[in-house]
Amino acid sequence: MKPAWSVILLTTLIGAAQGLFLAGFLSGGPRLFALIALALAAAGLAASFFHLGRPERAWRSAAMWRTSWLSREVIVLPAFMAAVAAWAVFPEPWIGWIGVALAIALFVCTGMIYACLKFLQEWHTPLTVVNYTALGIASGTTLAAVLMPSFIPAALAAGALAWALRLASLARNARLRPKSTLATAIGVKHPRIRQIAQGAMGGSFNTREFFHGRPREVVLAARWALVALVFPAPALLLLLGQPAAAFLAQYAGLIAERWYFFADARHPQNLYYQAIA
């Protein structure tokens, strides 16, 4: 898949917002946490509009919440923002708990958008939802440590957990074997099939949307960046008493993580687009 910057920014920003709100509310932190979480979520929401071909029709996307996880996310994200804003104004515990429930629901919605696509085998695993949740909480807690150094131990623990879970999904995906092959794609039972023409002289939507087009080195570099920057580097910076640098390093790691998440996913439609002619 081609990583979309709008989606990378959306998911990393709202993940940090949810994590920051959870850290702030559950530890009895100040309202400033909620305000910063609100700003991050708003930035993520703004980024999401750049993903749409017809952003002026975005309001329609709340319609199919019965079947579509994307639709559910579209409903839950503004609801979460409203709850966070309400809690910042009226810091009543029951409002905060609604925010907690919506933050968790939003993690599930965001993760399920990807995890529900069964033929994207790299994504079709509970680890996708777990990773979105754990990485969001980790980055939010690191941001909380920037605001209040007392969060440093919590940030270390959340980062370690998220890192371990992400490594588990890397290990899982490394062992995947694609279920679809060219033989099932065109229905010819033969081990040696080669595409000669894909029906277009230039590219098409199918060649632009589903291929990242980067050399293998870039993909491997993104993987190493995520492994190093999601936890080891920020942990070191947190222990050195540099939470701001730790958050920036971890956020860069999350960008790399999300980029790799998309680039690593092999869409079966790519079987039909092996050769341009």
Add this chain to the structure above:
Amino acid sequence: MSKQLALVIDLNVCVGCHACVTSCKEWNTQGSAGPLTDQNPYGADPSGTFFNRVQTFEVGEFPRTETVHFPKSCLHCEDPPCVPVCPTGASYKRAEDGIVLVDYDKCIGCKYCSWACPYGARELDGEQKVMKKCTLCVDRIYDQALPPAERKPACVLACPTSARIFGDIHDPASEASRAIREQGGYALMPEWGTQPANHYLPRRKTAKQIHPDELERHDNPLKVDGKLPRPATGEPALDDVTSW
């Protein structure tokens, strides 16, 4: 059981002429689904929106290879994975005839349905920024103004080798159902359980077993003489002993 319209494409007959591609583009760019926009069509890097494309594959290894031309369009799955993921309801499957359609006025161009299609059947229009896909020429097949023989998708009418059969695959008596049943029609990527309505008929080799004794007719009149003992040169020939 309700209707499920579909195409059955005979790979044994398709010659890869792309007539279905051009007639599809022609009909649908000017019909109610249009326009299907092109970007830079005459430039170095042309691109455009198509409902139907013909791809070519080489099966086997030289010199034992075979060329397979493979027309590819939306398969109108009976369980379409693209429909439930659509957040706006722009993508839908018609109950009355099973055609999967996109409401271009509702589509927000989020591309999620294209991610959810394992076949890559959906293309985002580069100019209108909404998702496009094969409509089975829904604006043709019910058109009472057309003669009944022309109420078929444009690709089917264009195919010079009749490689494309259009019909209701839930009606066991339809030509499409019969072709699937009698000629080994199969679905693409059955491993995902999408139950594509469109089917493909496989390449079929016409083989005949010839036994050595069939290479020569034993009653071959041209060879009967040669098998008899040759007369000696002094013997009278047939002309010498007959009076005609």
